Amino acid sequence: xxxxxADRVGMPELDVNRRLKSFEEVATGYTEEMAIAEASRCxxxxxxxCVSGCPVGIDIPTFIKDVKNRNYESASRTIFASNNxxxxxxxxxxxxxxxxxxxVLSKMKDKEPVAIGRLERFVxxxxxxxxxxxxxxxxKRRVAVVGGGPAGITVAADLATKGYRVTxxxxxxxxxxxxxxxxxxxxxxxxxxxxxAEGIASMGVEFVRSQVIGRxxxxxEIRDDYDAVFIGIGAGAPRxxxxxxxxxxxxxxxxxxxxxxxxxxxWQFPEYDxxxxxxxxxxxIGAGNVTMDAARTAKRLGAENVTVVYxxxxxxxxxxxxxxxxxxxxxxxxxWLTLPTEYIGDxxxxxxxxxxxxxxxxxxxxxxxxxxxxxxxxxxxxxIEMVIEAIGQKANTVLRYxxxxxxxxxxxxxxxxxxxxxxNLEGVYAGGDIVTGAATVIEAMGAGKKAAESISKxxxxx
Amino acid sequence: MSHKILAKRRxxxxxxxxxxxxxxxxxxxxxxxxxxxxxxxxxxxxPLTIVETSQGKVKIIVKCIGKSTFQLAMLDxxxxxxxxxxxxGNSSDIRDxxxxxxxGGGVGIAPLLPTARALSAAxxxxxxxxxxxxxxxxxxxxxxxELSDDLILMTDDGSAGKKGLVTDALESLLxxxxxxxxxxxxxxxxxxxxxxxxxxxxxxCWVSLNTIMVDGTGMCGACRAEVNGEIRFACVDGxxxxxxxxxxxxxxxxxxQYADLESAALKRFxxxxxxxxxx
Numbered sequence: 001x002x003x004x005x006a007d008r009v010g011m012p013e014l015d016v017n018r019r020l021k022s023f024e025e026v027a028t029g030y031t032e033e034m035a036i037a038e039a040s041r042c043x044x045x046x047x048x049x050c051v052s053g054c055p056v057g058i059d060i061p062t063f064i065k066d067v068k069n070r071n072y073e074s075a076s077r078t079i080f081a082s083n084n085x086x087x088x089x090x091x092x093x094x095x096x097x098x099x100x101x102x103x104v105l106s107k108m109k110d111k112e113p114v115a116i117g118r119l120e121r122f123v124x125x126x127x128x129x130x131x132x133x134x135x136x137x138x139x140k141r142r143v144a145v146v147g148g149g150p151a152g153i154t155v156a157a158d159l160a161t162k163g164y165r166v167t168x169x170x171x172x173x174x175x176x177x178x179x180x181x182x183x184x185x186x187x188x189x190x191x192x193x194x195x196x197a198e199g200i201a202s203m204g205v206e207f208v209r210s211q212v213i214g215r216x217x218x219x220x221e222i223r224d225d226y227d228a229v230f231i232g233i234g235a236g237a238p239r240x241x242x243x244x245x246x247x248x249x250x251x252x253x254x255x256x257x258x259x260x261x262x263x264x265x266x267w268q269f270p271e272y273d274x275x276x277x278x279x280x281x282x283x284x285i286g287a288g289n290v291t292m293d294a295a296r297t298a299k300r301l302g303a304e305n306v307t308v309v310y311x312x313x314x315x316x317x318x319x320x321x322x323x324x325x326x327x328x329x330x331x332x333x334x335x336w337l338t339l340p341t342e343y344i345g346d347x348x349x350x351x352x353x354x355x356x357x358x359x360x361x362x363x364x365x366x367x368x369x370x371x372x373x374x375x376x377x378x379x380x381x382x383x384i385e386m387v388i389e390a391i392g393q394k395a396n397t398v399l400r401y402x403x404x405x406x407x408x409x410x411x412x413x414x415x416x417x418x419x420x421x422x423x424n425l426e427g428v429y430a431g432g433d434i435v436t437g438a439a440t441v442i443e444a445m446g447a448g449k450k451a452a453e454s455i456s457k458x459x460x461x462x
Numbered sequence: 463m464s465h466k467i468l469a470k471r472r473x474x475x476x477x478x479x480x481x482x483x484x485x486x487x488x489x490x491x492x493x494x495x496x497x498x499x500x501x502x503x504x505x506x507x508x509p510l511t512i513v514e515t516s517q518g519k520v521k522i523i524v525k526c527i528g529k530s531t532f533q534l535a536m537l538d539x540x541x542x543x544x545x546x547x548x549x550x551g552n553s554s555d556i557r558d559x560x561x562x563x564x565x566g567g568g569v570g571i572a573p574l575l576p577t578a579r580a581l582s583a584a585x586x587x588x589x590x591x592x593x594x595x596x597x598x599x600x601x602x603x604x605x606x607x608e609l610s611d612d613l614i615l616m617t618d619d620g621s622a623g624k625k626g627l628v629t630d631a632l633e634s635l636l637x638x639x640x641x642x643x644x645x646x647x648x649x650x651x652x653x654x655x656x657x658x659x660x661x662x663x664x665x666x667c668w669v670s671l672n673t674i675m676v677d678g679t680g681m682c683g684a685c686r687a688e689v690n691g692e693i694r695f696a697c698v699d700g701x702x703x704x705x706x707x708x709x710x711x712x713x714x715x716x717x718x719q720y721a722d723l724e725s726a727a728l729k730r731f732x733x734x735x736x737x738x739x740x741x
Contacts, residue, residue: 171547171677171679172677173500173544173545181677181681208463209545210463210545210546210547211486211547212547212550212679215549215550215679216486216487216490216547216548216549216550217486217490218490236679236680236681237680237681237683238681238682238683240683240686240693242693246693247686247687247688247693247709247712247716249715249716249718249719250719252683252684253682253683253684255681255682255683256676256682256683256684259676259677259681259682260676263677264506264507264676265504269723269727270529270723270726270727270730271504272504272505272506273501273504273505273506273529273530273727274506274507274676275506275720275723275724275727277719277720277723348715348718349712349715349716396679396680396681397680397695397698397699398679398680398698401552
């Protein structure tokens with residue numbers, strides 16, 4: 001009956017043995033042939049559910065049609081009209097929960113949705129030079145963007161295309177924020193991030209690196225100097241379990257472990273100066289994308305046994321399926337329904353074991369997931385020499401002292417008007433993880449888009 | 463923005479003073495705050511307490527311990543550093559306490575200077591106790607002479623001042639005079655024992671924690687320490703805490719977390735550049 005729809009084109013991947021010896025990108029990307037075949041699966045349905053599934057509203061069917069017709073320049077234009085970072089989003093967006101989740105194909109029996117993310121990446125990787133508006137900086141209005149991560153880059157690029165003068169203040173030596181210090185190169189190559197993030201310089205955006213607003217430069221000074229400010233500084237502080245033994249040696253936050261490796265190239269120590277510790281038996285606590293990143297990084301750095309320890313079960317795991325499957329392929333072990341209750345140290349205060357309790361799932365909690373409860377008398381010890389805690393993020397403490405007058409919610413994140421990103425201070429907007437708590441790259445970019453729109457309206461009203 | 467080494471001076475073997483170019487740090491730095499430098503694009507982030515500022519420049523004093531600090535000491539004036547970030551951390555709680563005793567040990571004398579100066583300017587009577595292995599490591603004596611009401615010098619070998627530890631001098635001082643506030647910066651072991659005396663005598667005692675750091679902005683928790691039974695980050699909650707509340711044994715052991723890798727890096731550097739004993 002009707003059209004026969006081909007199977008989804010698989011993503012070519014690096015051989016597992018090679019992966020474990022390098023930080024090369026695992027998913028190697030569609031060839032042109034594959035891209036066209038995948039693009040041909042799109043039904044071009046007039047309702048375009050995928051577009052509303054995209055936090056930045058890319059006109060997905062249109063760019064896919066262009067790919068099918070090998071009209072790549074047009075495809076690139078379509079994507080760039082809504083998204084400044086297609087190479088990044090094509091790789092790290094959770095499409096299976098967004099655009100692809102609502103694809104009509106996914107509703108059909110035995111059919112998988114169109115691989116929208118992979119096609120976006122394919123177009124982005126062609127690196128077709130984007131057309132810039134005829135004249136940049138047509139407005140006199142100046143905007144300061146605090147934080148060079150996904151939200152900040154989006155705000156900056158959108159405002160720059162509208163003609164405003166934008167400066168990004170970044171705490172580190174390179175743009176990209178969590179894309180650089182958080183996500184490992186085997187998932188998102190650093191050159192890609194730097195090319196794409198710093199590419200917005202061609203739109204006239206200025207970068208000021210190594211400045212921590214609220215610390216190395218007062219927030220008030222930025223407010224006085226610019227007509228509007230956008231704060232997109234990321235969640236910014238690691239959540240630590242705080243169980244007894246948390247400060248033993250070789251107990252790390254995922255943020256520390258990944259920052260050393262990703263931002264400061266510790267995987268190339270001693271060629272690079274920043275060291276990173278790796279032991280034989282490593283436990284990684286949590287089950288999110290950061291957990292997978294930390295576990296797979298530890299394995300690449302030479303850990304023999306890497307075990308992900310999670311207090312709930314596989315069904316509740318927040319990590320992307322794709323990352324979970326990659327982790328399994330790479331030999332990561334998973335211990336479900338297990339909660340560390342204490343880290344035990346040796347005479348030198350190095351962690352040597354982890355006491356755990358077995359859990360069972362009770363009734364659903366406020367997150368809608370079944371609440372894990374300790375099984376009495378189920379405690380057991382695991383022999384490990386290193387722990388990486390990847391259990392989430394808290395609000396950046398710089399907000400508490402560095403941004404006087406800014407209203408925060410009870411968890412320390414910035415309070416904003418949801419539709420506009422406006423804070424309680426005039427001309428000051430915020431978005432991304434520092435408003436929502438740790439979320440996804442594309443959600444931060446979506447918030448950036450909304451904020452850019454509101455900032456533009458605000459500046460025009462001045 | 464330039465981060466050039468404007469001037470470099472060897473104070474004693476393996477102890478160097480640098481003036482670095484910085485447009486913004488001198489404008490905002492307060493006593494007790496630190497900065498982070500990265501030497502080159504392969505460099506690690508090195509936290510160092512700010513010693514002094516002047517228009518367009520900032521002074522740091524560095525002891526050569528590992529690969530990066532030796533490398534820094536060997537750079538020529540005029541070299542552009544990859545990164546200088548600061549000021550970071552909270553400033554010292556400067557007020558008029560009455561009689562303050564400030565204690566500096568070894569290279570810890572350097573970061574103590576701006577705080578001691580500010581305490582003196584705030585009207586405190588300042589007794590300074592400075593200690594080092596020998597006279598050549600006793601630095602900034604003129605500066606401390608000028609700001610202190612009383613200056614006591616201690617060396618391990620007796621080559622300057624009295625032979626003995628700063629804690630010996632502190633004990634004798636406390637026999638004679640009432641001290642309202644202590645301030646101690648130096649090796650963790652020194653700060654631990656000063657804090658123990660402070661606890662015994664019920665005297666508040668600020669110390670500056672020099673834990674291992676990565677980003678220095680509260681993002682990673684590498685610098686965490688147990689203070690009053692809670693996890694605190696030296697970079698954003700400190701670096702100064704009341705030493706009486708610090709879990710010193712744990713902190714001291716945490717400082718050795720990367721010791722093997724650090725010595726491997728230094729050995730490799732020595733093989734590359736040759737003997738380092740002249741530095």
